[in-house]
Amino acid sequence: MSTSNSSGERIITFGEAVREALAEELRRDETVFMIGEDIAEAGTAFKVLTGLVDEFGPERIMDSPISEAGITGIGVGAAMTGMRPVVDIMFGDFITLTMDQMVNQAAKIHYMSGGKFKVPMVLRTTLGATRRSAAQHSQSLHAWFSHVPGLKVVVPSTPYDAKGLMKAAIRDDNPVAFFEDKMMYQTKGHVPEEEYVIPLGVADIKREGTDITLVATSSMVYVALDAAEMLDEIGISAEVVDPRTTFPLDKQTIIESAKKTSRAIVIDEGYERYGVTAEIASVIADGAFYYLDAPVKRMGAMDVPIPFSPVLEDLTVPTPQSVTDMAKMLTGVV
Amino acid sequence: MAKKKQPPAPDISSVDVEQWLHMYEQMVKIRVFEEHVNDLYRSAKMPGLAHLYIGEEAIAVGVCEALNRDDYITSTHRGHGHCLAKGAEVDRMFAELLGKADGYCRGKGGSMHIADPDSGNLGANAIVGGSAGIATGAAMSIKKRNTGQVAVCFFGEGALGQGLLYEVMNMAELWKLPVIYVCENNLYNEYTHYSESTAGDFMARAQAFGINCVEVDGQDIREVYSVAQQVIERARRGDGPTFMLCHTYRFHGHHVGDVNRSYYRSKEEEDDWKTNRDPLKTLSEWLIGQKMAERQLFDTIEADARSEIEKAVEYALNAPYPDVSEVEKHVYVE
Ligand SMILES: Cc1ncc(C[n+]2csc(CCOP(=O)(O)OP(=O)(O)O)c2C)c(N)n1
Numbered sequence: 001m002s003t004s005n006s007s008g009e010r011i012i013t014f015g016e017a018v019r020e021a022l023a024e025e026l027r028r029d030e031t032v033f034m035i036g037e038d039i040a041e042a043g044t045a046f047k048v049l050t051g052l053v054d055e056f057g058p059e060r061i062m063d064s065p066i067s068e069a070g071i072t073g074i075g076v077g078a079a080m081t082g083m084r085p086v087v088d089i090m091f092g093d094f095i096t097l098t099m100d101q102m103v104n105q106a107a108k109i110h111y112m113s114g115g116k117f118k119v120p121m122v123l124r125t126t127l128g129a130t131r132r133s134a135a136q137h138s139q140s141l142h143a144w145f146s147h148v149p150g151l152k153v154v155v156p157s158t159p160y161d162a163k164g165l166m167k168a169a170i171r172d173d174n175p176v177a178f179f180e181d182k183m184m185y186q187t188k189g190h191v192p193e194e195e196y197v198i199p200l201g202v203a204d205i206k207r208e209g210t211d212i213t214l215v216a217t218s219s220m221v222y223v224a225l226d227a228a229e230m231l232d233e234i235g236i237s238a239e240v241v242d243p244r245t246t247f248p249l250d251k252q253t254i255i256e257s258a259k260k261t262s263r264a265i266v267i268d269e270g271y272e273r274y275g276v277t278a279e280i281a282s283v284i285a286d287g288a289f290y291y292l293d294a295p296v297k298r299m300g301a302m303d304v305p306i307p308f309s310p311v312l313e314d315l316t317v318p319t320p321q322s323v324t325d326m327a328k329m330l331t332g333v334v
Numbered sequence: 335m336a337k338k339k340q341p342p343a344p345d346i347s348s349v350d351v352e353q354w355l356h357m358y359e360q361m362v363k364i365r366v367f368e369e370h371v372n373d374l375y376r377s378a379k380m381p382g383l384a385h386l387y388i389g390e391e392a393i394a395v396g397v398c399e400a401l402n403r404d405d406y407i408t409s410t411h412r413g414h415g416h417c418l419a420k421g422a423e424v425d426r427m428f429a430e431l432l433g434k435a436d437g438y439c440r441g442k443g444g445s446m447h448i449a450d451p452d453s454g455n456l457g458a459n460a461i462v463g464g465s466a467g468i469a470t471g472a473a474m475s476i477k478k479r480n481t482g483q484v485a486v487c488f489f490g491e492g493a494l495g496q497g498l499l500y501e502v503m504n505m506a507e508l509w510k511l512p513v514i515y516v517c518e519n520n521l522y523n524e525y526t527h528y529s530e531s532t533a534g535d536f537m538a539r540a541q542a543f544g545i546n547c548v549e550v551d552g553q554d555i556r557e558v559y560s561v562a563q564q565v566i567e568r569a570r571r572g573d574g575p576t577f578m579l580c581h582t583y584r585f586h587g588h589h590v591g592d593v594n595r596s597y598y599r600s601k602e603e604e605d606d607w608k609t610n611r612d613p614l615k616t617l618s619e620w621l622i623g624q625k626m627a628e629r630q631l632f633d634t635i636e637a638d639a640r641s642e643i644e645k646a647v648e649y650a651l652n653a654p655y656p657d658v659s660e661v662e663k664h665v666y667v668e
Contacts, residue, residue: 041597042525065495065531066462066523094461097496132382132433134444136460304665308444309433310381311655 015185017159021166036088068097079121089125106175107150138306140269157221159189164198181219201248209239226320255287272300361391387415389585392613394419396558408465413458421453428650435656463496470502473513492523512569540577552580
């Protein structure tokens with residue numbers, strides 16, 4: 001259900017934006033189809049795909065058995081032979097079950113075949129903690145796919161980005177993993193009626209600032225924006241840069257921002273160790289070295305399995321307060 | 335699905351009334367426990383979701399009644415019944431579900447991850463089919479240590495979609511491991527009827543490996559218990575694994591939040607199972623008919639269970655949360 005804001009722009013939720021992108025691509029290209037657990041009548045566990053089966057039928061919105069490895073493999077084979085599958089993996093934690101198909105098959109087929117085969121497939125899944133879902137339903141494992149040459153990885157933060165990036169992901173001729181924060185499905189934002197596509201690999205400055213750069217992905221963009229508000233109150237101007245894709249990575253926009261502000265924190269909900277934050281921090285350290293007034297800081301999920309108890313789980317992810325505290329330390333305002 | 339095969343003639347003559355009543359008490363305990371879980375969810379006192387076992391009680395209780403305390407079980411996301419049947423205490427179960435320090439896993443596991451070495455519970459598991467390897471590995475260890483124990487792997491029919499199950503069933507028969515694969519067919523993988531996700535015959539899957547296969551009415555504890563006893567003794571003797579298919583039904587939603595179910599199953603179907611195939615009623619009516627017990631006794635048993643469980647809920651609600659230092663504890667063995 002769309003509403004309008006005061007300037008008359010159409011406002012929809014993140015979940016609706018994803019659904020709209022999928023519906024438009026299903027309409028535009030008959031080689032696109034979806035396969036996943038409880039995606040048809042149930043419209044996924046998060047009800048994001050509600051209604052798609054009514055329009056496109058069960059041949060194109062296919063309910064599958066609980067067989068993550070199998071449906072991913074089927075996606076790879078179908079993609080190699082002329083289809084554009086979107087494989088739905090209910091929780092990002094279950095990508096562990098798809099690993100051989102994604103890492104040893106999908107990612108390498110174009111290269112191994114000397115460019116003869118391609119795998120135009122999307123694996124859409126979720127990330128994000130604080131839903132009280134415990135250790136096997138709360139992880140943000142997008143760094144795993146980001147590590148592998150041959151795969152692209154999308155981590156959208158707004159309804160607008162989710163829609164435009166999903167359309168680009170489906171049209172891309174490479175295997176693309178698309179991670180949606182499950183806490184964000186009800187987040188609202190402006191999404192125009194008209195068709196648009198956002199190219200993969202272009203960062204977006206979500207807020208301009210001059211004193212410190214907060215590079216944030218997916219759910220952490222909102223944490224960074226809230227922190228920027230808090231910092232604003234004490235006279236620190238924070239710039240929030242959203243890479244939107246972890247690969248390809250828009251290094252230039254990130255480096256330019258860090259050069260301008262001379263300080264940077266990288267915030268991502270994946271495990272901090274060997275994670276997305278490490279990669280981006282090294283890009284900044286490398287590209288903006290002579291401009292930096294402070295070491296680049298990283299804030300990720302605590303390096304622990306996600307605990308169930310709310311009092312523990314809330315400690316494991318960066319918060320507006322913890323980001324603000326870090327920014328104050330870096331800018332010398334204690 | 336093949337026609338229901340005749341189960342081995344139930345040998346229930348050796349079971350005395352005390353033992354039937356004990357099984358009834360266990361089933362009532364699970365039922366009332368789950369009713370309170372639902373209440374805790376609906377009154378927003380429990381973090382996250384839970385998957386209720388109501389309707390399936392005869393399977394957990396019938397199988398665990400045939401096990402010794404030091405035998406092993408592995409369980410699923412729908413695991414409260416298995417844990418209680420194997421000997422978990424209600425107060426520490428509730429404490430875990432509420433994320434409290436006194437819970438079985440110090441509040442770190444929650445509803446889907448209850449584990450208790452003292453009662454042989456190797457853990458509930460939130461990955462469908464995820465415990466098939468663990469149960470089979472425990473059986474391998476039993477054989478190597480020559481302890482005469484047995485391992486039982488409980489899983490829903492949805493796990494038949496997972497490749498891991500077939501890898502380990504093959505090895506279990508190859509090496510004659512003492513493991514019982516208890517498949518609880520409650521007709522639905524989440525919101526999808528098994529017939530839409532499962533080709534061919536359930537039993538034929540295990541028969542292909544030469545595994546001993548049995549099929550029981552999971553609503554009738556007399557049948558579950560007597561068959562479980564036979565196959566468990568068979569495994570203890572070293573004659574190898576069994577695949578035990580139990581026909582059952584979950585009376586509630588897939589999880590506590592699954593309230594509007596008409597799009598995937600009818601009210602008539604639910605009512606039919608609740609009225610005509612309630613495992614508690616089946617046992618109590620039979621005992622009354624056999625003049626082994628008076629109707630009033632069952633009311634007393636239920637009242638006792640209710641008062642025990644109400645106390646346990648109170649205790650858990652008032653119990654302290656874990657200290658924040660717990661969050662980084664137990665990532666590694668110190
Ligand atoms: C590997 C994996 N895929 C998907 C899920 C999400 N999921 C949780 S329960 C469930 C259905 C399980 O059905 P079944 O095994 O029959 O057990 P039941 O819920 O009926 O007891 C699904 C798909 C999961 N937890 N793990």
